[in-house]
Amino acid sequence: MKTKIAVAKGDGIGPEIMDAVLRIFEANEVPLEYEFVEMGKSYFDAGHSTGMTEAAKATIENLGILFKGPMETPKGKGVKSINVTARKVWNTYANQRDFRSLNGVQTVFSKAGVSINLTIIRENIEDTYGGIEHMMTNDVAVGRRIITRPGSAQVIRYAFEMARRKGYKKLACGHKANIMKLTDGLFLETFYEIAKEYPDLQASDIIVDDLCMKLVSHPEMFQSIVLTNLQGDIVSDLCAGLVGGLGFAPSANIGDNISIFEAVHGTAPDIAGRNIANPTALLLSGISMLRYLGLTANAATIENALLYTLEKGVHTGDFGDRSVPSKNTSEFADCIIANL
Amino acid sequence: MKTKIAVAKGDGIGPEIMDAVLRIFEANEVPLEYEFVEMGKSYFDAGHSTGMTEAAKATIENLGILFKGPMETPKGKGVKSINVTARKVWNTYANQRDFRSLNGVQTVFSKAGVSINLTIIRENIEDTYGGIEHMMTNDVAVGRRIITRPGSAQVIRYAFEMARRKGYKKLACGHKANIMKLTDGLFLETFYEIAKEYPDLQASDIIVDDLCMKLVSHPEMFQSIVLTNLQGDIVSDLCAGLVGGLGFAPSANIGDNISIFEAVHGTAPDIAGRNIANPTALLLSGISMLRYLGLTANAATIENALLYTLEKGVHTGDFGDRSVPSKNTSEFADCIIANL
Numbered sequence: 305m306k307t308k309i310a311v312a313k314g315d316g317i318g319p320e321i322m323d324a325v326l327r328i329f330e331a332n333e334v335p336l337e338y339e340f341v342e343m344g345k346s347y348f349d350a351g352h353s354t355g356m357t358e359a360a361k362a363t364i365e366n367l368g369i370l371f372k373g374p375m376e377t378p379k380g381k382g383v384k385s386i387n388v389t390a391r392k393v394w395n396t397y398a399n400q401r402d403f404r405s406l407n408g409v410q411t412v413f414s415k416a417g418v419s420i421n422l423t424i425i426r427e428n429i430e431d432t433y434g435g436i437e438h439m440m441t442n443d444v445a446v447g448r449r450i451i452t453r454p455g456s457a458q459v460i461r462y463a464f465e466m467a468r469r470k471g472y473k474k475l476a477c478g479h480k481a482n483i484m485k486l487t488d489g490l491f492l493e494t495f496y497e498i499a500k501e502y503p504d505l506q507a508s509d510i511i512v513d514d515l516c517m518k519l520v521s522h523p524e525m526f527q528s529i530v531l532t533n534l535q536g537d538i539v540s541d542l543c544a545g546l547v548g549g550l551g552f553a554p555s556a557n558i559g560d561n562i563s564i565f566e567a568v569h570g571t572a573p574d575i576a577g578r579n580i581a582n583p584t585a586l587l588l589s590g591i592s593m594l595r596y597l598g599l600t601a602n603a604a605t606i607e608n609a610l611l612y613t614l615e616k617g618v619h620t621g622d623f624g625d626r627s628v629p630s631k632n633t634s635e636f637a638d639c640i641i642a643n644l
Numbered sequence: 645m646k647t648k649i650a651v652a653k654g655d656g657i658g659p660e661i662m663d664a665v666l667r668i669f670e671a672n673e674v675p676l677e678y679e680f681v682e683m684g685k686s687y688f689d690a691g692h693s694t695g696m697t698e699a700a701k702a703t704i705e706n707l708g709i710l711f712k713g714p715m716e717t718p719k720g721k722g723v724k725s726i727n728v729t730a731r732k733v734w735n736t737y738a739n740q741r742d743f744r745s746l747n748g749v750q751t752v753f754s755k756a757g758v759s760i761n762l763t764i765i766r767e768n769i770e771d772t773y774g775g776i777e778h779m780m781t782n783d784v785a786v787g788r789r790i791i792t793r794p795g796s797a798q799v800i801r802y803a804f805e806m807a808r809r810k811g812y813k814k815l816a817c818g819h820k821a822n823i824m825k826l827t828d829g830l831f832l833e834t835f836y837e838i839a840k841e842y843p844d845l846q847a848s849d850i851i852v853d854d855l856c857m858k859l860v861s862h863p864e865m866f867q868s869i870v871l872t873n874l875q876g877d878i879v880s881d882l883c884a885g886l887v888g889g890l891g892f893a894p895s896a897n898i899g900d901n902i903s904i905f906e907a908v909h910g911t912a913p914d915i916a917g918r919n920i921a922n923p924t925a926l927l928l929s930g931i932s933m934l935r936y937l938g939l940t941a942n943a944a945t946i947e948n949a950l951l952y953t954l955e956k957g958v959h960t961g962d963f964g965d966r967s968v969p970s971k972n973t974s975e976f977a978d979c980i981i982a983n984l
């Protein structure tokens with residue numbers, strides 16, 4: 305029996321990279337069926353305030369899994385980012401991003417011979433992402449930062465479960481509780497409370513500034529790190545930089561009822577429709593989704609084909625050895641398919 | 645005529661690294677006189693709630709310049725970090741940290757052949773550092789983040805002046821105004837308002853997560869960056885990691901009446917009193933202070949001696965080529981003095 309999932313191709317380069325990924329899935333006979341949903345910039349333009357149709361929302365809620373390409377949120381006061389809205393509406397409280405060095409993707413770290421392999425779990429809803437702000441006077445802006453015990457507990461528990469499932473030995477909590485004593489203090493307290501249920505995992509905590517210093521000098525110190533929303537946002541992108549940028553980093557938004565697997569890079573309107581975009585991040589997100597759905601054999605086969613293809617120096621125009629001609633999006637997918 | 649400054653040796657390794665730095669100053673006949681002030685952990689213990697005596701406070705306010713070693717704040721609810729207090733009490737609204745690759749200090753970046761040279765200016769007082777937080781219920785913690793126009797303006801103006809003085813071509817503003825639309829929005833608006841007065845400098849802005857991704861992959865994109873307090877704290881430490889850690893990063897807290905030059909690394913109680921600590925960060929902070937005081941010839945001579953010494957492979961036990969025997973603190977200072 306095939307599992308059915310919702311797919312939103314996204315804006316800009318979204319459709320072409322999604323097509324490439326689904327073609328790879330098909331070649332590997334991944335037992336999935338797709339229902340394509342209406343979501344993205346044009347739906348805002350058509351008057352849907354959340355950037356999706358009612359039908360799209362119903363389908364996603366019914367199927368429980370959304371695989372999505374990058375999307376653009378139209379600029380303008382009062383318009384909320386479609387990605388942030390999606391996380392909130394469906395309570396996808398944990399954002400998971402797995403970062404690993406890929407052979408064939410050159411970075412400062414690969415040149416220095418430092419290999420990266422770590423997972424960041426970011427709380428995905430609370431913190432300053434509530435958007436509760438006001439101008440007290442014309443000269444004084446006040447924002448509210450809210451951290452709750454249940455909100456912290458659900459993402460921290462997910463992080464411990466994830467760490468155990470991946471066979472990690474340790475999970476660190478990044479925070480700034482030395483300054484934000486009550487808010488980050490609550491997150492930290494909850495972390496150590498839940499850590500008691502996972503005696504097989506080594507739990508520790510680290511101040512976020514120190515964490516960033518260590519991540520750029522000794523990333524091998526960490527296996528997995530859980531953080532509040534904004535600090536997690538910053539640390540996630542820092543880690544993406546370590547492995548070559550957002551083009552090489554998968555992202556999963558996990559909730560109890562709905563989970564979203566997406567490429568977090570932009571829609572690159574300048575190169576959209578030219579069949580030259582790099583589908584790697586979306587493919588990596590798709591591979592995470594297959595694992596999440598229990599399709600571990602498909603995930604492993606596709607992942608190995610991707611790693612092998614990159615290692616052989618196959619690349620799109622945005623990365624890799626410039627002396628080797630680059631592939632376009634479909635050729636890149638063809639190479640991965642040939643290596644399945 | 646000699647300028648008189650206040651000096652607080654600090655806790656742990658503070659006294660020995662301060663002695664090393666002052667000995668280097670003396671050897672170069674730096675025209676400064678020192679008044680040593682009582683400030684640090686033992687003054688908390690003796691009942692001074694701010695970690696300094698009234699006499700120390702009066703001296704610092706009278707002289708306007710404080711040169712300080714690392715200090716420890718005793719743990720305990722309600723005790724505020726002595727460093728944070730000092731910034732607030734004396735309104736040292738701009739924290740400046742200059743990061744540059746040092747020959748002889750190996751990092752991931754030096755191994756990859758990437759050279760770092762940038763300045764971070766961090767707003768030093770506002771943001772969540774006000775410590776305004778409360779527990780709304782046992783399960784809900786609320787913190788307040790406050791950004792003001794005058795508070796933003798003074799640090800942003802300092803950043804533009806600094807950039808011009810250093811001969812930089814550009815200044816970027818790091819922020820998260822896409823989420824914190826009013827608070828970071830106010831900071832960003834103020835940035836572009838003040839930028840109009842500096843048409844010789846290229847002003848741009850960048851979302852803080854994207855900034856961190858770029859800093860770990862293409863740090864050469866930036867010359868100087870101004871940020872709000874917490875984001876600046878995180879980005880500063882990230883940049884310290886790029887050049888070898890806090891042991892190699894100077895720090896200046898600039899205000900209109902009082903400025904503090906300090907090493908921001910810890911007090912390293914485990915190695916205190918053993919004459920093996922690395923005085924480089926404090927020396928670099930001292931060199932910034934000399935420049936600030938207009939003693940540019942002394943600053944240049946001492947800086948060159950330090951750079952030359954490091955380049956020759958001279959090092960304390962915490963860094964450098966392990967196959968070359970390390971120097972202790974006084975020997976390290978002697979080598980710099982010999983190279984003056």
Ligand SMILES: CC(C)[C@H](C(=O)O)[C@@H](O)C(=O)O
Pocket residue numbers: 385387388537568822823853
């Ligand atoms: C686009 C932006 C609102 C978003 C965030 O801050 O969460 C992005 O940085 C991300 O990480 O998905």
Ligand SMILES: CC(C)[C@H](C(=O)O)[C@@H](O)C(=O)O
Pocket residue numbers: 482483513725727728877908
């Ligand atoms: C110790 C801590 C309160 C401090 C800060 O967050 O400002 C430190 O990280 C710094 O940068 O001086």
